[in-house]
Amino acid sequence: MWLMLLLIALPLLEIALFVVVGGAIGLWATLAWVVLTVVLGLLILKRIARRGAISFERDVKSLSNPASPVAGRALTILAAGLLILPGFFTDAVGLLLLVPPINRLVVTFFAKRLAAHGTVHHASMTIDGNWTEVSPAQGGSRPPDGAERELPPGVTRH
Numbered sequence: 001m002w003l004m005l006l007l008i009a010l011p012l013l014e015i016a017l018f019v020v021v022g023g024a025i026g027l028w029a030t031l032a033w034v035v036l037t038v039v040l041g042l043l044i045l046k047r048i049a050r051r052g053a054i055s056f057e058r059d060v061k062s063l064s065n066p067a068s069p070v071a072g073r074a075l076t077i078l079a080a081g082l083l084i085l086p087g088f089f090t091d092a093v094g095l096l097l098l099v100p101p102i103n104r105l106v107v108t109f110f111a112k113r114l115a116a117h118g119t120v121h122h123a124s125m126t127i128d129g130n131w132t133e134v135s136p137a138q139g140g141s142r143p144p145d146g147a148e149r150e151l152p153p154g155v156t157r158h
Helices: 002-025 027-061 069-084 088-098 100-116
Strands: none
Touching: 002 027, 002 088, 027 069, 027 088, 027 100, 069 100, 088 100
């Protein structure tokens, strides 16, 4: 329900702000602002993409902590996406999320909410299996002796 209201209210708010702010600063300044924020958002995404490959392994290890650098980077990516969207409200929210103290405050807020509703687990699963290499001359995926065997439940033949 809240998402539906947001999807209706956000475009209406953006249109209203375009009319009000665009009327105050003029058409060319409004268009320049839209282009400037799109370029800024794309530059931020490019910087994160370039820097992200270096620290990805370290950040994945810290995923069990909701206040890890991954959360801050995710908010920065969200901010860049909001800057790319045309509109004064989304630009304002995107610019606010780029301010480091506000970014940390939002990450801390959501980390506390996650901790209050349960813990975040980073579990790993190991799947154990046996395999046998069968050459095409032996009948492809059939057992080497040619006899069909019934497979246990949950096992597939490839």
